[in-house]
Amino acid sequence: MESVLIKIRLTYFFYIFFVVFLVVSFFLPQIAFEGAALTLFSVNSFLYGFYISPILGAQKGRIEDLHRIVRSEAIALFSLMIKTKDLPDDIRSNVQKKVAKYVQAKLDAKSAIGGEEEYEDAISYCLEYKGKHKDDMDKILDGLVANQQNRTNFAMQMNNKVFSNEWMVMMILFSITIGFIALLDLGDSPALLVIRALLCTGLTMLIIILVKLSTLTHKKAKEIWNPLQTELVSRFYKIDQ
Numbered sequence: 001m002e003s004v005l006i007k008i009r010l011t012y013f014f015y016i017f018f019v020v021f022l023v024v025s026f027f028l029p030q031i032a033f034e035g036a037a038l039t040l041f042s043v044n045s046f047l048y049g050f051y052i053s054p055i056l057g058a059q060k061g062r063i064e065d066l067h068r069i070v071r072s073e074a075i076a077l078f079s080l081m082i083k084t085k086d087l088p089d090d091i092r093s094n095v096q097k098k099v100a101k102y103v104q105a106k107l108d109a110k111s112a113i114g115g116e117e118e119y120e121d122a123i124s125y126c127l128e129y130k131g132k133h134k135d136d137m138d139k140i141l142d143g144l145v146a147n148q149q150n151r152t153n154f155a156m157q158m159n160n161k162v163f164s165n166e167w168m169v170m171m172i173l174f175s176i177t178i179g180f181i182a183l184l185d186l187g188d189s190p191a192l193l194v195i196r197a198l199l200c201t202g203l204t205m206l207i208i209i210l211v212k213l214s215t216l217t218h219k220k221a222k223e224i225w226n227p228l229q230t231e232l233v234s235r236f237y238k239i240d241q
Helices: 002-007 010-027 035-082 089-109 116-128 134-146 148-158 164-183 190-214 219-233
Strands: none
Touching: 010 164, 010 190, 035 089, 035 134, 035 148, 035 164, 035 190, 035 219, 089 116, 089 219, 116 134, 134 148, 164 190
16 A cells, blocks of 8 residues: 555646545535534644644655755765775776665665665775775775765664654544545535535645655655766766756
8 A cells, every 4th residue: 555655646646636525525415513613623724734734844854854965975985986096997996896886785775774784895895905005995994984974864864754653643633624624514516615625635635745755755855866876877987966
């Protein structure tokens, strides 16, 4: 269910939910709510908006931070590869292969722990080198160690998802809000019924967008990996602008 939810485009979700809520608007029994019920609806709607807004903002900020972190790591790796230019071809090739293997593993996993073993292997290779280019290898090692800060920040942001208790509260408030709107007696005006379907669709889309932001399947989130992909394809001769 989750895999289907994160693969479908937002545009398709909009049309699907609009049709569903439009059908519901025309066929679901209507209730004329009185003062107490309307007050409860108002309080619930306010709490729903008050609760979901900062979480949406936090997830958008998380994606922006991931953009900066991944680009910072791409720059660090690009600078690291420049330091190999004076090394013999075999050593330079080994370093490049190990770094490329790390980048590929990270792109494949797209997780906080992606490429962990490959990165440790690259560090071990530099640590164990005892040849006459020890000074140059130490500079590369320093670059790998310094990049650990980017990796730490990346792991923290990747794990900064919406927590299960937050989802529970949001879904309770969302369900009550949608239930009130769907059951509210609006008379026989087709225009009002269409507006109700649009309102329910919009509220539902907020949840879908939040799911995509949290799981990093939103269109904006998919662009996070562009700097690393560009470096890998260009064999570290080009960095994404």
